[in-house]
Structures are given as C-alpha cells and as structure tokens.
C-alpha cells in the first residue's frame with residue numbers, strides 16, 4: 065500500500081507560526097529555478113525570512129537560456145517590494161555535471177520520472193551544502209510551486225539532506241493555496257519571461273513533440289494541473 069500524501073503546506077504553516085514569534089528573521093537559503101516560480105515564493109516568505117536566493121541550475125540546456133533566466137531573477141528582486149532584503153547568488157553553470165550526475169542513462173525517461181528526481185537532488189544538494197557552510201537556519205527550493213513537480217519526492221530529499229548536512233529544511237508545497245495562480249499574476253505584473261519547457265534538452269524536445277501534436281505543454285500544462293482540487297488545499 066502506498067503511503068498517504070503529506071500536505072507540506074500544513075507543515076509550513078506550523079513553522080511560520082513558530083517563526084512569527086522570533087525577534088529577528090531567521091535566514092533562508094532559497095534555491096530558485098526561475099523568476100516566475102520565485103515570484104510568489106518571495107512575496108510569501110520574505111515576510112518571515114532574510115532570504116538568499118540561490119540560482120543553481122546546471123540542468124538548463126544552454127548558457128544563453130541560463131543567463132536569460134538569471135537576468136529575470138535579478139530584475140524581479142530589484143523591482144518587487146519585499147519586507148526583508150533579498151540577496152541573489154548566481155550558481156555556476158556546469159552542464160557537464162548535470163549530464164554526468166543526473167542525465168546519463170536517463171535521457172529517455174519522460175519528464176516527471178526518475179531523471180527529474182535526480183535533478184531535484186543535485187540542485188538541493190548544492191543548496192544544502194551552501195546553507196551548511198553559511199550557517200543558514202533553513203534551506204528549501206521554489207521547485208514545488210510547479211504542479212508538474214513532485215512535492216512528496218522534493219520534501220523527502222530535503223529532509224534527508226537536512227540530516228546529512230545538519231541544516232534545517234523548510235518543508236513546503238508552494239503550489240497549494242493558489243500559489244501557482246499567484247505566480248502567474250505576478251509574472252504578468254512584472255512582465256516576466258515564462259519559458260515553455262522545464263530546462264533540460266530532454267524537456268525541450270518533449271515540449272516540441274507535444275506542440276507538434278497540438279497538446280498542452282510547459283506553463284499551459286502547469287496551469288491546467290493547478291486547477292485540480294488537491295493543489296488548492
């Protein structure tokens with residue numbers, strides 16, 4: 065029998081209630097995949113934390129695309145008002161590492177499968193290491209805002225890495241309570257670039273194949289899944 069799904073938004077609620085009583089905001093190392101996904105998460109969490117936004121995405125299929133997404137992250141942070149200041153750190157672009165540690169042997173696994181779980185792990189491990197070295201109170205990632213990302217797997221990896229590196233992991237599922245919808249609104253307000261594929265070359269090819277069949281993909285597929293009742297709780 066499968067384990068019941070955990071609602072990680074409820075665990076986040078509990079942590080935020082505890083943090084709300086602290087005199088000084090705790091520090092959070094927040095891994096960011098792109099500006100649209102960061103928008104709602106920053107609006108939400110900058111009320112509670114002093115955030116360092118860590119853009120580490122060796123999965124992205126070209127350096128031009130990596131830079132384009134990063135520039136949008138920087139612009140968003142410069143333009144969006146936030147309660148506590150947010151610092152942005154650009155991670156190294158190392159696509160060979162993505163191929164060696166994540167994709168080799170998993171090139172043909174469809175999006176949402178094992179290759180993606182390995183991709184989550186690679187990015188979260190880098191964030192956990194940086195959080196431990198910088199003595200942050202917590203680390204987490206914006207990735208769970210996407211209805212196409214598996215929050216159960218993401219949070220299980222985060223918990224395991226928290227134990228390995230001795231740093232707090234902020235449980236979260238940012239797509240809940242309309243988080244994904246709000247990210248679409250904020251993307252419109254700040255005219256953010258919204259890519260139509262996840263990031264790696266395999267997701268780009270899958271998107272092109274879906275488009276050639278006239279099927280939904282990328283942000284449109286995300287938006288369709290965000291309508292499901294489970295993502296509203």
Ligand code: SF4
Nearest residue numbers: 180183262263264267
């Ligand atoms: S589809 Fe996205 S999450 Fe999955 S491996 Fe590619 S870049 Fe990573």
